[in-house]
Amino acid sequence: MQTISDDIVVAIDGPSGSGKSSTSRGVAARLGLRYLDTGAMYRAMTWWMLREGVDVHDPEAVAARVGEPEILSGTDPLGPSIVVEGVDVGLAIRSADVNAAVSPVxxxxxxxxxxxxxxxxxxxxxxIVVEGRDIGSVVAPFAQVKVYLTADPAARAQRRAAEEGGSDVDATRESLLARDSIDASRDASPLTMAEGAVHLDTTAYTLDEVIDQVVALVEAVETTA
Known part of the structure; x- marks a missing residue:
């Protein structure tokens, strides 16, 4: 495998359940890069708002407190972490309460x-490999590699339900589709495929196959750089 430049930025976007997290961590580990889960940052902010008793459905109330919490993201793809005010919230941010509140926040x-x-x-x-919903379009439009992952809604629901320990697949599917609608229609940084991004439908591929394809994209860019 060829040496990857120290300044490479790989942006991986897509809806929930498309395989962003597993793919991003795998690509970062394979290429010796750092990893950033921006979704975890939004969940961490949501967790803090809920802990502080902020009405997450009141945009003005949320905006008034947004500068307060200290949020630190670890970038080790083999052990990513998210810490708020000194508290490791890696598990807490995956709770049902946070799931229900993260979109409005x-x-x-x-x-x-x-x-x-x-x-x-x-x-x-x-x-670094950065994953989210607006990385290639807003956070890092300068990224040398931009990938937009999607998958069939049924496959996404199966994956997410498995991640959540056997949640109801039909309910998970409806939740994912509702989140898609909110994310795609919001005014601030909507979910969208960035200009120049490579669209990869992961439905028919194993995780290793998806990682292989993204690594190949990175190596191709490095070859032509």
Whole structure:
């Protein structure tokens, strides 16, 4: 495998359940790059808002508190972490309460502006795989490699239900489709495929096959750089 430049930025976007997290971690580990899960940052902000008793359905209330929490993202693809005010919230941010509240919190422009700053600070000079919903379009439009992952809704629901320990697949599918609608229609940084991104439907592929394809894209860019 060829040596990858220290300044490479790989942006991986797509809806929930498309395989972003597993793919991004796998690509970063394979290529010796750092990894950033921006979705975890939005979940961490949501967790903090809920803990503080903020009405997450009141955009003004959320905006008024957005500058308060300290959010630190670990970038080891083999052991990513997310810490809020010194508390490891890696498990807590996957709770049902956070799942239900993350979309309205994420839609608040002040939240996106605050986390955008943190995300770009973490990206720094590069050497990182970044996953989310607006990485190639907003967070890192300068990324040398942009990938947009999708999958059939049924496959996405199966994956997410398995991740959540056997949740009801039909209910999970409806939740994912509702999240898609919110994310795609919000005014601030909507979910969209960035200009120049490679669209990869992961439905028919194993995780290793998807990782192989993204690694090949990175190596192809490095070859022509």
């Amino acid at each position: 994420s839609a608040v422009p002040q939240v996106r502006a605050r986390l955008l700053e943190l995300q770009r600070d973490t990206i720094g000079a590069g050497g």
